[in-house]
Amino acid sequence: MTDPRLYRKLFLNPELHAGEAYMDGTLIIEDGGIRGLLEVFAHNRDGLRKGPIRKGIKTIQKTFRKTMQRNKRNASIKNVEAHYDLSNDLYRLFLDSDLQYSCAYWPTDIKPLEEITLEEAQLAKKRHIAAKLRLEPGQRVLDIGCGWGGMAIHLAKNHGVNVVGVTLSQDQFALARQRVAAAGLQDKVEIRLQDYRDCKGPYDRVVSVGMFEHVGVGNFEEYFTKIRDVLTEDGCALVHSIGRKGGPGATGKWIRKYIFPGGYSPALSETFAAIEKAGLWVTDMEILRLHYAWTLAEWERRFQANRDAVVTMKDERFARMWEFYLVISEFSFLYGKHMNFQIQLAKSVGAVPVTRNSMMDGPDLLA
Incomplete structure (x- = not known):
C-alpha cells in the first residue's frame, strides 16, 4: 500500500x-x-x-437506499449513459458475438460445463426464455431493456413475432437498429429510445432481461403495474433479473459510484410484494444459482485477453476498474448471496398451462 x-x-x-x-x-x-x-x-x-x-x-x-435509487426519468437516462454508453466496441471485446450482457444459461445436464461456449450458453438463454413465453407467430412482444437487440432479433427471426424493444442507451439504440436492418427484420422489429414507463399496449407478451436491476427500490410496483397494463388479458411476461438470497439490502458504494449508479439487485421478498400489489399472477419461478458466476468468469477471461485493447481505448485506470468489477461480480455469485431469477407472470389465472412441461427445453437447446 x-x-x-x-x-x-x-x-x-x-x-x-x-x-x-x-x-x-x-x-x-x-x-x-x-x-x-x-x-x-x-x-x-x-x-x-x-x-x-x-x-x-x-x-x-x-x-437511505431509496434515496440512492430514486431513478426518476432524468436520473435513469444519466445512469444508463454512465454504464451502457461507454462504447459498443468495448463490449465487443468481452461479450459473446450477439452482445448478450446478462446471465447466460448453462445446461450442464446436456453437456459438461467446460465444453459449453459462451455463445452456446447465451443462445440457450434466449431459447429458454422463448420457451417460457409460449410464442405464436404474429404476436406482439414488448422487450423492456432490449440492449443491442439480440433478444428481439432472435424472437422475431425464430418465432415469427413482432417485437418492440425499448432502451435508454443511445449507443445500444443506434447499434440495435443497425442490427435489425442487417437481419432484414425492419418489418418485424422496432427499436425505440424510450422509457418503459411511456410504453403503451396492448402486447401479447412482455420480456425483460437484465433491466429490473435498474428500476430502483421505490419503483418496483410501478414497473410491474406497467407490465400488467400493457399485457392483453391472456398475455404473459418473463422477467429475468439478478437477485439476492437474503432479505432487502443495498448496493455497495463502489459499485454505485463507478459501475451501476442507481442499480440494485432485489430480494425475492420485495419483488413478490410488488408483484402482489400490481395484481399479477406468478405462474412460474426459477432460480439460476451459479449460471452468472460462470458467465462472468468467461467475460473476465475474454476481457483479460483483450486488456491491451481496453487500455488503448480507455486507459489503465479504466481497465483496472473493469477487471475489479468483473471479478467481484463473479465472486458475489460464486461465494456470496447473489443469483438470478426468472419469473413468469400473467394477468389471468388460465393464461398459461398449469404444468411446466410446456416450457421444458429438451436436448436441442444447444443444437
Whole structure:
C-alpha cells in the first residue's frame, strides 16, 4: 500500500477504498493478482462484515437506499449513459458475438460445463426464455431493456413475432437498429429510445432481461403495474433479473459510484410484494444459482485477453476498474448471496398451462 492513508480508509470502508486504491495504483498486489486478493476476501467476507463498523455502514446504506435509487426519468437516462454508453466496441471485446450482457444459461445436464461456449450458453438463454413465453407467430412482444437487440432479433427471426424493444442507451439504440436492418427484420422489429414507463399496449407478451436491476427500490410496483397494463388479458411476461438470497439490502458504494449508479439487485421478498400489489399472477419461478458466476468468469477471461485493447481505448485506470468489477461480480455469485431469477407472470389465472412441461427445453437447446 503506497499511500499511508489507505490503512485508515480500508479499516473504515474496505469495499469502497480497496477498489479505488487498485484503480489508482496505490494498492499493488505483488504476487497473485487482484483475483487472488479478492478470493481471499470472498472466503472471509462473512466474518469481516460482522464487525461493528461494517454493520454500521450497512445500516446507513439500507436506511437511505431509496434515496440512492430514486431513478426518476432524468436520473435513469444519466445512469444508463454512465454504464451502457461507454462504447459498443468495448463490449465487443468481452461479450459473446450477439452482445448478450446478462446471465447466460448453462445446461450442464446436456453437456459438461467446460465444453459449453459462451455463445452456446447465451443462445440457450434466449431459447429458454422463448420457451417460457409460449410464442405464436404474429404476436406482439414488448422487450423492456432490449440492449443491442439480440433478444428481439432472435424472437422475431425464430418465432415469427413482432417485437418492440425499448432502451435508454443511445449507443445500444443506434447499434440495435443497425442490427435489425442487417437481419432484414425492419418489418418485424422496432427499436425505440424510450422509457418503459411511456410504453403503451396492448402486447401479447412482455420480456425483460437484465433491466429490473435498474428500476430502483421505490419503483418496483410501478414497473410491474406497467407490465400488467400493457399485457392483453391472456398475455404473459418473463422477467429475468439478478437477485439476492437474503432479505432487502443495498448496493455497495463502489459499485454505485463507478459501475451501476442507481442499480440494485432485489430480494425475492420485495419483488413478490410488488408483484402482489400490481395484481399479477406468478405462474412460474426459477432460480439460476451459479449460471452468472460462470458467465462472468468467461467475460473476465475474454476481457483479460483483450486488456491491451481496453487500455488503448480507455486507459489503465479504466481497465483496472473493469477487471475489479468483473471479478467481484463473479465472486458475489460464486461465494456470496447473489443469483438470478426468472419469473413468469400473467394477468389471468388460465393464461398459461398449469404444468411446466410446456416450457421444458429438451436436448436441442444447444443444437
